[in-house]
Amino acid sequence: MTTMTAAERRREAKAAFDSYMDACPTHDVLAVLGNKWTSVVVFQLTQGPRRYADLARALPGVSAKMLTQTLRSLERDGFVARSVTPSVPVQVEYTLTLLGERLVPLLASVRHFAEHNIADIRAARDQYDATATD
Amino acid sequence: MTTMTAAERRREAKAAFDSYMDACPTHDVLAVLGNKWTSVVVFQLTQGPRRYADLARALPGVSAKMLTQTLRSLERDGFVARSVTPSVPVQVEYTLTLLGERLVPLLASVRHFAEHNIADIRAARDQYDATATD
């Protein structure tokens, strides 16, 4: 049973690593935050509860589809609560949950890092692109 | 010239918002961190310099293409330095730059948040999925 051992071991290592990646909390959170509209929507909600149309107006770049999708995803993760007022027409309000509020200091950390280092990052990019074009 | 004003204003607002998003440092950093392999590659490099094959071995889930792409992207952003030793065969070593080291505490913040809140997040997901299936 030594035949194929190397390939087998590689496959097993890969499967194990894939499960690890799937289970890794950090990676999970990063995937959520990495979505294009997550951070801006959360930021809007830190300003207070917002209705669907409020968000659409504040975020002119988002399509209706992505706004809905982002809100659903945040709701599913427990960051955002959705409450419907059955009037005519219906009124839907989105609010940050307590769990969602805990996202705020984290986003502040990211912002802090970003604002302090973006100049270096962009300088590096410019230099990289310049030397590549040479 | 009052015709189409509403639509025009919407288009302008969207264009302005798009530029804002593109220019936003936080969003920029989040986009980098959101890539599937960025965090794990950076984490490997916090353990010390690594050669290409070292990384491939430590990260059995990554394809050669994505490993190269991730490293190039990190190099372009100034987080990682690539040094070639012209031997036979060539030896390529990747190291975190000083800028890259500054990523470490940020990733630690993300990890801290993730580890403290992942249980609540997953509970929320389970509940959401359960009530949706009802």
Next chain:
DNA sequence: CTGCATCCAATATGATACTG
């Protein structure tokens, strides 16, 4: 007003084979 369905484009990721 809210938001789903549909179709489409762009990007990210992956598998495989090949090269200096």
Next chain:
DNA sequence: CAGTATCATATTGGATGCAG
């Protein structure tokens, strides 16, 4: 060893029209 090239698939994002 350290990639590149190519092809294929998956995921993400967007535009439009329709519905409760």
